[in-house]
Amino acid sequence: MGFLKNLFRPKPDKFLTLLEQQADFTVQGMEALAAYMENPSKACADEVTRLEKEADEVRRILIDELNRNFITPIDREDLHALSRAIDDIIDYAYSTVGEMSILEVKPNDYLRRIVSLLVDATREIYMGVIRLSDHPGVAEDHAVRAKALENRVEWVYREAIAALFRMPQDMAHVVEMLKLREIYRHLSNAADRGDEAANILSDIVVKMT
DSSP states (O other): OHHHHHHHSOOOOHHHHHHHHHHHHHHHHHHHHHHHHHSOOHHHHHHHHHHHHHHHHHHHHHHHHHHHOSOOSSOHHHHHHHHHHHHHHHHHHHHHHHHHHHHTOOOOHHHHHHHHHHHHHHHHHHHHHHHTTTOHHHHHHHHHHHHHHHHHHHHHHHHHHHHHHTOOSSHHHHHHHHHHHHHHHHHHHHHHHHHHHHHHHHHHHHHHO
């Protein structure tokens, strides 16, 4: 009986499976960035880089499949746009580590708070992706939660920027302020891409229901 159940069970769609894998690597990448904020070591930075490359490879396969197949479970443009937005999130995690290393910026409480919220947001996006096929209403719930987390990131971002402009006392402080502002912008951009991914998820759900 178990064999027959497996025989007639629908096979997972390859496009959604690839999208799930990409979203999963993005969650892992953001978790690695959070680990870097606690311990800014080369090992932690290398882990972010590794996961960004893994996510890129999955995206390349997904785009190749889209180019070779005309029948997709959801709109081709939506698949492409969602994959791109998710890719942008982990790209900003990668660039954040790179900039912090080059500019010799040390993690602070604002950076840790923002990244913690981004970890939660990417988890919501991942959960939204894996619920698309069987429970689109639940996917929409996760998209709404991801957008709420993005709003919280923006509040912390504004707090961080305001704190920067209270900091300058001499030229050294001005230089540090400029460095930190650049890092904050990377993370704010990551949040924007997360918001975009959530919006695309919501659009897909509307089309499916």
